[in-house]
Amino acid sequence: MKRFLPLLLLPLLGSVPKALPPLLPDSARLLTLRINGQPVEADTTSSRFFLGTDRALRLNIVRADDPDGEGLTIIIDRFPIQAGTYTFQEILSGRNRDASYRYGSTAAYSKSCPDNPGSVTITGVNAARHWLAGSYRCQVCESGRGGKRLTLEGTFRYPVEKE
Numbered sequence: 001m002k003r004f005l006p007l008l009l010l011p012l013l014g015s016v017p018k019a020l021p022p023l024l025p026d027s028a029r030l031l032t033l034r035i036n037g038q039p040v041e042a043d044t045t046s047s048r049f050f051l052g053t054d055r056a057l058r059l060n061i062v063r064a065d066d067p068d069g070e071g072l073t074i075i076i077d078r079f080p081i082q083a084g085t086y087t088f089q090e091i092l093s094g095r096n097r098d099a100s101y102r103y104g105s106t107a108a109y110s111k112s113c114p115d116n117p118g119s120v121t122i123t124g125v126n127a128a129r130h131w132l133a134g135s136y137r138c139q140v141c142e143s144g145r146g147g148k149r150l151t152l153e154g155t156f157r158y159p160v161e162k163e
Helices: 005-013
Strands: 033-035 038-040 048-051 057-061 071-076 084-088 097-103 106-109 118-126 131-142 149-162
Touching: 057 149, 071 118, 071 131, 097 131, 097 149
Parallel strands: 048 149
Antiparallel strands: 033 038, 033 149, 048 057, 057 071, 071 097, 084 118, 097 106, 106 131, 118 131, 131 149
């Protein structure tokens, strides 16, 4: 009986794929967003990452339920196009690192917070395919008196366009 057991499993081998597909193709658009820890679907069609001629990196992450909205915008001035962590705390520093968020009637800015820690961590750069991989986290405060503090964070593997 033990000799025939492998023969019983033979029909199952036909249903197993010959090779596993790559986990993430080079051209994939992976983008996540959480607001105060709650997942929010990001719109990978409307969201854009731009690199200007002045080497300013601009991440524009738009919510799927508001594709025409401004969403979250993070700007890192003089981005050296390499892996590393780029933090921002003082908006009026020599290197402009800023974050803002707009959704419907809610507008929030890192400039509105007395303390606005944030960072963008680049874990991968693919110059041939023009994409960056990494994560972001920032705190923004709703504009106006008594505005709420929002923590926005997520991960990305996203193409970068020239601005």
